[in-house]
Amino acid sequence: MVIKTVKSNVARKYDVVLYGATGFVGRQTVAYFAKLPAALQRQLRWAIAGRSAGKLQEVKTACGAGARNADVIVADALDVAALNELAKNTAVVLSTAGPFAIFGSELVAACVRNGTHYVDITGETPWVREMIEQYQDQAVKTGARIIPFCGFDSVPSDLGAWLMTQAMQAQHGEECVSVKSAVSMRGGVNGGTLASGLNMLASDAVKDFAQPFLLNPKGTQPKDKSAHEDPVLPVNDPDFRAWLVPFVMGPINTRVVRRSAALLGYGKNFHYQEYMRIGKGPIAAAAAASFSLGMASSKLMVKLPGVKQVTEKLMPGPGQGPSESAMNNGSYRCELVAKSASGKMLRGKIADSGDPGNRATTKMVCESALCLALQFDELPDAAGSAGFLTPASGLGDVLVERLRAAGMTLEAGIK
Numbered sequence: 001m002v003i004k005t006v007k008s009n010v011a012r013k014y015d016v017v018l019y020g021a022t023g024f025v026g027r028q029t030v031a032y033f034a035k036l037p038a039a040l041q042r043q044l045r046w047a048i049a050g051r052s053a054g055k056l057q058e059v060k061t062a063c064g065a066g067a068r069n070a071d072v073i074v075a076d077a078l079d080v081a082a083l084n085e086l087a088k089n090t091a092v093v094l095s096t097a098g099p100f101a102i103f104g105s106e107l108v109a110a111c112v113r114n115g116t117h118y119v120d121i122t123g124e125t126p127w128v129r130e131m132i133e134q135y136q137d138q139a140v141k142t143g144a145r146i147i148p149f150c151g152f153d154s155v156p157s158d159l160g161a162w163l164m165t166q167a168m169q170a171q172h173g174e175e176c177v178s179v180k181s182a183v184s185m186r187g188g189v190n191g192g193t194l195a196s197g198l199n200m201l202a203s204d205a206v207k208d209f210a211q212p213f214l215l216n217p218k219g220t221q222p223k224d225k226s227a228h229e230d231p232v233l234p235v236n237d238p239d240f241r242a243w244l245v246p247f248v249m250g251p252i253n254t255r256v257v258r259r260s261a262a263l264l265g266y267g268k269n270f271h272y273q274e275y276m277r278i279g280k281g282p283i284a285a286a287a288a289a290s291f292s293l294g295m296a297s298s299k300l301m302v303k304l305p306g307v308k309q310v311t312e313k314l315m316p317g318p319g320q321g322p323s324e325s326a327m328n329n330g331s332y333r334c335e336l337v338a339k340s341a342s343g344k345m346l347r348g349k350i351a352d353s354g355d356p357g358n359r360a361t362t363k364m365v366c367e368s369a370l371c372l373a374l375q376f377d378e379l380p381d382a383a384g385s386a387g388f389l390t391p392a393s394g395l396g397d398v399l400v401e402r403l404r405a406a407g408m409t410l411e412a413g414i415k
């Protein structure tokens, strides 16, 4: 497929700056950009950024000829002047420097001030809520599109739900009232992801994590939220004909999908929920029960004194992650079921090979940045839409097509 290339709406020295380029995912984003087709390499001006000049130079060298023309920018996450200069000089920032609640706020502020578009891979919903409260109005004024959650949290969920609502309209002319997703995945855990989770658990923000409409714009929450609470028990679901348990990333992804539902008008009765697929039969039933028990007890255990310190010692630290072979052999699959008020049902599937937190996340966030840098005039409501958006509301079909071209399966409307 040939993707039309048009420059972003803001003309700057760089099209994209990869911030956090020395991290475990950051290094993979540099490798992804270094392998873009030669024709695109010739017109795309990109740079890598982080706090350490030496480490950035090492990353650049390791990525070979494809990264030769990438400039190196040094800017600590707390250096307001350096971040301001960085944001002023680029159309788009792609950030992988987390925990975002520690290293992300000044960068978002700099992008908002300078009307610079921004994507990241955070899953830290309370931090994003805080950023929305502080900067939404200013971002609308400066024209910055700020799009967090462009990794495995929450691109498959957000694009999946959005495609299903569209397919229901197209095939049955009816509004979608519910979308359910059952996720299967194989992959490893990054030290940076653990650090972000532990940082959130240790902060006051953790109490906000359970709010089902944490990310919704003001005035778009239903009065009765009981039907939208996170599931806690295993279910033998008749639509999937399998045992399902609560999905660990559901409390992140559902909030993002609900923000999209409000921004894109899925309808006031829209309902979205996410699970992990265990399987069929009595063994799966037993596995589902013990999985749910394990999840519930780990939620209690992390609050015990000393558990955070022990976890930090035993698990991978910042900068570490799964082996190359584990990342290459990983995969994920989200099966979707959508229903209309009259009972019409459609199925869908979002899937890809590669470790979700690394290979898949890298593809999703890099393609998200390229949407803003290269195809801005094709984005949803490109002229008028700024502020804090979601992958579906800010990038929509352009991201769907770019991801399909990059090998990801996005199917909606299978009967």
Ligand SMILES: NC(=O)c1ccc[n+]([C@@H]2O[C@H](COP(=O)([O-])OP(=O)(O)OC[C@H]3O[C@@H](n4cnc5c(N)ncnc54)[C@H](OP(=O)(O)O)[C@@H]3O)[C@@H](O)[C@H]2O)c1
Residues within 6 Å of the ligand: 020, 021, 022, 023, 024, 025, 026, 050, 051, 052, 055, 075, 076, 077, 078, 096, 097, 098, 099, 100, 103, 121, 122, 123, 150, 151, 152, 153, 154, 190, 191, 192, 193, 194, 196, 197, 317, 318, 319, 320, 321, 356, 357, 358, 361
């Ligand atoms: N959405 C998803 O599915 C998904 C998947 C994976 C990861 N994540 C999230 O992405 C983030 C990064 O994960 P990771 O595994 O790549 O973590 P990581 O390897 O620990 O990388 C962290 C990055 O932040 C940088 N950093 C730390 N302190 C800084 C400072 N003061 N100024 C500037 N940069 C600073 C580090 O720079 P140095 O190299 O100089 O230390 C490094 O580049 C985490 O928040 C994680 O939760 C999300």
